[in-house]
Amino acid sequence: MSFPADDLVPTNPLADPLLADLYEFTMAYAWWRNGKAERAAVADLHFRRNPFGGEFTVFAGLAEAVRFLSGYRFSAAHIERLRTLLPAATDPRFFDWLGSCSLEQVRVRALREGRLSFPRVPLLIVEGPVAQVQLLETALLTLVNYPTLVATAAARLRLAAGPDRRLLEFGLRRAPGVDGGISASRYAYIGGFDATSDVKAADLFPALPVAGTHAHAFVQSYLNLGEADLAGFVAVDGHPFDLKEAALSYRAQLDALHTHDGELAAFLAYAAAYPMAFLALVDTYDTMKSGLPNFLAVALALCQAGYTPLGIRLDSGDLAYLSRQARAAFEEASARFSVPFDHLSIVASNDLDEATLLALNVQGHQIDTFGIGTRLVMPGEALGAVYKLMEVDGHPRIKVSGDSAKISIPGRKNAYRLYVSGGGGAPPTPVVDLMTLADEEPPEPGRPVLCRHPFDETKRVLVTPSVVEDLYDVVWDGAAQREAIRPLEQVRADVLEQLAHFRQDHLRAVNATPYKVSVSARLYDFVHELLASEVPIAEIR
């Protein structure tokens, strides 16, 4: 399999080697100045806490990170710009070194995009000359933090909505900037959404389905019935059909003469434009008194002309109540007019989030599609992944902290996901992620392996896995590796498959059970010997 060429270019051309904090360059210079730029280093990109108070995270952003690495070289213009930004004391020969900098000696291992991931287990492991490894820090974090956050938010919404509802991403207008919006659409899809309203995202990622019909503005723009000019409208059979007359007749039969005429005109105009895709926003004036009857009048007229309307969108009010009322009205119309309105779609939007979805489920509703925007693209918290030096010239490095949750697991590592037999033909269940030193033998199916909590000596568990999954692929080895860039549909299917097969108590919206993240016996000893030697003993005098 070869890549399409454009798979190896960053989606956003602004993602170039200058996408970095200034200190990456001043550090690179200081290493270079002291003859240390080429020291062998290993850095891990990991996070410390699952977002949204949950116990899982969906890793995303890898394909874009690999595209970034593929395009990583300093142009003459970059070098000129850096000359003006770095302190005047910078030795000019450093810029020659930068200009010759390639990622040929860099190797990156990574979790597959879309895998569920957990605190402390690296998402990416970057190895190579220390200055180059460091220069990649900011960009890799930027390319992973927000995508992973959005994919996780989307997966949580998918769990809240259940597997059968449709989820539409409507967030572009509230998104944090142009590619914030574009990447929110892409990573919401990965996390389990069905479609996006974002045309630019669909332009860039043809796998993304797009959705959308009309806004309040369309309804407001029609002042009266005279403005619905339906000239040329034909029924399915190709014959001219007076859609307006039919709708007016149905409106009379529905005893709904006081609906808003401008709204009816707008619905007619929209239906005439898209007779096979008529989905009406019904809350511009009053959902029950105007929007819903006007929709029914036009939908019945469309049926008479041989078309099948799609449904309505609710954007305000009590969505549970209104959806039940609408469903009842559809069923009544089905029975009274012998039309297939039982399966009309009810789309709901209006600042929806996970908590609202869960509350609507409890209350009972008839919504089959949720449109979710702001709360998905601006999730209210950050992931906070970090990129830490783990080894230099073969020596493990540790960053000490008063808070053991902030202590990273040092050294060059491997990691495995251990599964136990599901029983009764069920697929194996993941039970623990195990980190080992890179030179340890991997665990084997059927052989017990001791898994230790990295900091709590009392927490030890002997696991006999039925399946052992090596968590990392080499995604960059001086050049992009094809495993890195998986098609969006494949990543999405992987996410949904994991959501189905992880123990549901790990995925619960509230008070979920933490998934076990552990270290091998050797790595445990290694961590604690290092802590003892590197952490100064505090003194109280």
Next chain:
Amino acid sequence: MSFPADDLVPTNPLADPLLADLYEFTMAYAWWRNGKAERAAVADLHFRRNPFGGEFTVFAGLAEAVRFLSGYRFSAAHIERLRTLLPAATDPRFFDWLGSCSLEQVRVRALREGRLSFPRVPLLIVEGPVAQVQLLETALLTLVNYPTLVATAAARLRLAAGPDRRLLEFGLRRAPGVDGGISASRYAYIGGFDATSDVKAADLFPALPVAGTHAHAFVQSYLNLGEADLAGFVAVDGHPFDLKEAALSYRAQLDALHTHDGELAAFLAYAAAYPMAFLALVDTYDTMKSGLPNFLAVALALCQAGYTPLGIRLDSGDLAYLSRQARAAFEEASARFSVPFDHLSIVASNDLDEATLLALNVQGHQIDTFGIGTRLVMPGEALGAVYKLMEVDGHPRIKVSGDSAKISIPGRKNAYRLYVSGGGGAPPTPVVDLMTLADEEPPEPGRPVLCRHPFDETKRVLVTPSVVEDLYDVVWDGAAQREAIRPLEQVRADVLEQLAHFRQDHLRAVNATPYKVSVSARLYDFVHELLASEVPIAEIR
């Protein structure tokens, strides 16, 4: 004044006419299909609630919005892509119309970028053919929402820090994507920050100062003193100078023999690379027992070589306590070694936000520079600006809502900021923003004008302004108008000037006094007549 050509191209090339929700295109098609695409329309872009529980908002994103308009045309590739994304029933002649679509008949008025702004007062007013006005909705919202949110967060942080502290933006790694990071840097500067760590932002916006020194990784990468290779280091006078020997001697004099040798090596290496810009991160192992004494040893050695060190950065622990301890140590060293350490800088970072700054102020600290990242670039809430149709063919339009805060002010409007004399030579103070119908005479200095709350009939105030500021400039009139794109420094100065001259109770961090937003007597009557005619009377049976 003419524009540099690149001022008229979007910073992010992904900001093209496909940056839109699908429904903008389906609505445009439905209008076109019904012969209504060219109807004259007016839309307002406004927000309903100030962010962060505050009572003011800093408008930002205008320059980028005008760049977007300047580049707005459908390429053949865009059209081809839209053919595949719109429903199959779309009349192919619509795509010819789209291809010929220009913004020649569109006119946009806007608040100047950087102006303080308030709920309901439009930030942008877009006039033109309805389909074109609607097609701009999503992109304009995307280009305004996040920039305005970040500029407002930055201005609040500037107020919390006070005018004299330095504020550095460190958020790129936690930012919502590539241009989320870039625009956060730009709009944080506009809102009153002093510099950013983001090299790409400084590359794109040369006015942005950049800052940064080194991370923990640099310290961790040095294992022992032997690794500090300072060959070729010279004092200010050009003579060779043994920086390491001098630092070891000072370390002994400071009675700090148990500091971490690797950390000392790293500080020496960094100081040798940038002797005129030595600022050390001191918390890798232990701030008080290792980082601070190691810093002092190297800083004293640098002084001996004729250089002036810059200071330290604290990234963990109790920043108030540590900064006071560090300041005391600097003063002691000043006195003991006769060095100018009184003015060393103390930079603090570590998940800082507005509440932490305010708490540090109360506790008392010696920090002179704050580095702020995550909480600025991922502010935890969205602005939620909306874009609403206000007039069609001269008819005012209103979107009704059960919540009067969500009812927008209909019609084509002007808006003015009224100032009253400050007294005692003080500059005039803004007291109210007044919206009027577009055909009303503007208020005049010295003449009383009745300002009414748009929905509360009891709230009326007679204002005799000393200064009347017309809030809107024409920023687009078939082409970009030069007033729209103000240099960043000018916008930033404008923000800081307003923060100084608005009544401070409007700007207070907590429980601020709302700034008055009102309508003229004519606009009040107009709104309420329209509400009476458009809102159905609810019935309870």
